[in-house]
Amino acid sequence: MIGERFLAPFPVTNPGGNICGGREPARFLQKVSGGPLSMSARILAFAALFVSLFLVSGTAQAAPRDHNTALLLEVQYSDVEDNAYKATVLTCGRTDNHPRRAQACASLAATSADLDAMAADDRACTFIYAPVEVSMFGFWRGEPVAEVRTFPNSCVMLAHTGALFDF
Structure with a gap:
């Protein structure tokens, strides 16, 4: 059905138009989609955008980094922790912004x-x-990676993933 599910990884606004029948756009989208957009749907949409940008821009790079590694790492905390969201890109190269890049790349390699x-x-x-x-989306040494896991709390997450999601 057309309009059954609308994936938007960003807030949708309607500046001045009345295409939503007089309702606020967010409420209109909730009514059309059957509820608020799930975190997984937003992550999937963002990851698809990231992967498509990586594929398009991959041909313009002068030299590949660490066997074509580029991973989008995301952490979404619950309501208890104010729905905080963090993300970074890990390439295992010297230009990474990941604070524990060496340990994260070593645990991925292992x-x-x-x-x-x-x-x-x-x-x-x-x-x-x-x-x-x-969630972890992208390429590890040229192989596609797409994984999403939920842990009971941040301590358990860090215990299981080590330096990878510690940013």
């Missing part, structure tokens, strides 16, 4: 960029439920 294969450290975490969703 597990072939598989979040499930990463072993948890021995830290003690609380049982407070404040879900944290992490």
Whole structure:
């Protein structure tokens, strides 16, 4: 059905027009889509944009970095932590903004960029439920990567992913 699902990774506004039948655009979109846009839908839309930009701009690069590695790392915290959102791009090159680039790249290399294969450290975490969703999209050494995981809280997330999502 046309208009059944509208993916917009940004707030939609209607400056001056009345195409939504007198309703606010956000409420109009919720009515059309059946509810607010999920975080996974926004992440998927943003990742698709990132991957398409990477593919288009990949031909213009002078020299490939670390076997064609470019990963978009995202962390979305729950309502308990004010819905905070963080993202960075990891290329395992010297120009990365990731504060723990060397450790993150080493853990990815040890597990072939598989979040499930990463072993948890021995830290003690609380049982407070404040879900944290992490996602990793892009290319690891030329191979496509698309993973999304949800952890019960940020302590458990850091215990399982180490330096990768610690930015």
